[in-house]
Amino acid sequence: MLDELQAELNQRALQGLLRKRRVLQSAQGAHVQVDGEHLLSFSSNDYLGLASHPDLVEAMKLAADQAGAGTGASHLVTGHQLMHDRLEQQLARFLKVPAALLFTTGYMANLGIITGLVGRGDAVFADKLNHASLNDAAVLSRADLHRYPHHDLAALEKMLANSAAKRKLVIADAVFSMDGDIAPVPALLALCERYDAYLMLDDAHGFGVLGAGGRGVLEHFNLYSERIIYMATLGKAAGAAGAFVAGEQVLVDYLLQTAKPYIYTTASPAPVAASALAGVRLIEQDSQRRQHLHGLIKLLHDECRLQRWRLMPSETAIQPILVGSNEDALKASECLRESGILVPAIRPPTVPKGTARLRISLSAAHTVADVRHLIAVLEKAESA
Incomplete structure (x- = not known):
């Protein structure tokens, strides 16, 4: 088996993957x-730009002093802390919904929500560009x-019209993580x-931004x-x-009983929750950060002029530049790094074959x- 694994790794290297x-x-x-x-x-x-914000750092420090570093148990045992x-x-109040339920990661949240709500005899309808966690959850x-x-x-x-399933669940990224476009x-x-049917939205890249x-x-669509x-x-x-998942109280109550990645996992450390709480409060109180971000998005689209590569249409913080081949995307990313700029090259299977890109x-x-420095370096790298 180990020889086969190495052969597969070698093949990935040859393909630029x-x-x-x-x-x-x-x-950060x-x-x-x-x-x-x-x-x-x-x-x-x-x-x-909140990952290193002093309010989040201080909240984490204070919570560590009060609650310790680890929780020692799942939420349903003794791990659910203040x-x-x-x-x-706070999340329920901020989003103006009845209830919210925390998960350790977004991947675990999607696994827990979907496997907790639907099963044999039900049907899931998924956008083909959904995040891998949504796809895995639907299969599981x-x-x-x-x-x-x-x-x-x-x-x-x-598909919906032809389905006789007991429960129908449509799932979609709200903002698609590799294209930056917003779901309709x-x-x-x-x-x-x-x-x-019911609609599950993964708003990982829209929450706080839209x-x-x-x-x-x-809120973006006033829905x-x-x-x-x-x-x-x-x-x-x-x-x-x-x-987290947010919605009706009965939804949260039900997932508390059925979402296995929630039930059978040690709760995340309280200092992490404290820093997230500080972050949510800053999202609510500091609108200037969001306004500045959207100004930068407009600036990039107004001033970036590329000939061979294509800046994809996106009104979100995710600004992909379509390059094409894996080799060209890797070369472009390396060219930017040599100029002091870090932009990753995204390749299949994360994106479809032939659509490798720079993800800004x-x-x-x-x-x-x-x-403006990024734009200048991009235009120079494209012509190299």
Whole structure:
């Protein structure tokens, strides 16, 4: 088996698909030290620049003094601490929904929600560009899985109309993590209402960024429905770690009984919940960060002029540049690194074959000068 594994790794390397880790030697931010180099980073999901904010750091320190480092048990035994409870209440208040439930990671949240709600005899309808965690959860649930082409509402409607499943669950990224585009949530909800389905949205990349108050994709579209199951993470715009599901009280009560990744996992440390709570409060109170971020997004689209590569349409912090081949994307990323800029090359299977890209992540921690420097280096790298 080991020989076969090595052969597969060698093949990945030949195809330009072998992934390698970098070692971050500084705090997360616009300017970082990675593998001994000082770089301007456009590679993090720290969209509001809160990962190193003093309020989050101080909240974590105070919580560690009060609650210790570890929880020692699952939430349903003795691991559910005061900070977890406060964070769930704050999230529900902030999102203006009845209840919220914490998970350790976004991946675990998606596994827990979907496998907890549907099973044999039910049906899941999924956008083909959904995050891997949504796909894995749908398979593990043992429900019938139907995948529709990206944003193809006509195909989705046909699938829903032909389904006789007891429970129907439509699942979609709210903001697609590799394209940066926003799901047509009002249209998805309308189909769910028409065909008695429920809509689960993974708003990992919209929470804190979209909407006038940072409440994510539902505020962006001014939507509320009992049919919506809202999931988001706390390790991106909120600057900490973890994830949650929010919605009706009965939904949270039910998942508390059925979501295995919640039930059978040691609760995340209370200091992490405390820092996330501080991050959510800053999302609510500091709208200037969000306004600055959207100004940078507009600046990039207004001033970036590429000839061979293509800046994909996106009004979110995720700004992908379509390059094409794996080799060209890797060369482009390396060219930027040699100029002091860190932008990752994204390749299959994360994106479809032939669509390798540079994934630029903008942050409120960036300055106008940072983005203009990025544009200049991109234009130079494209012509190299």
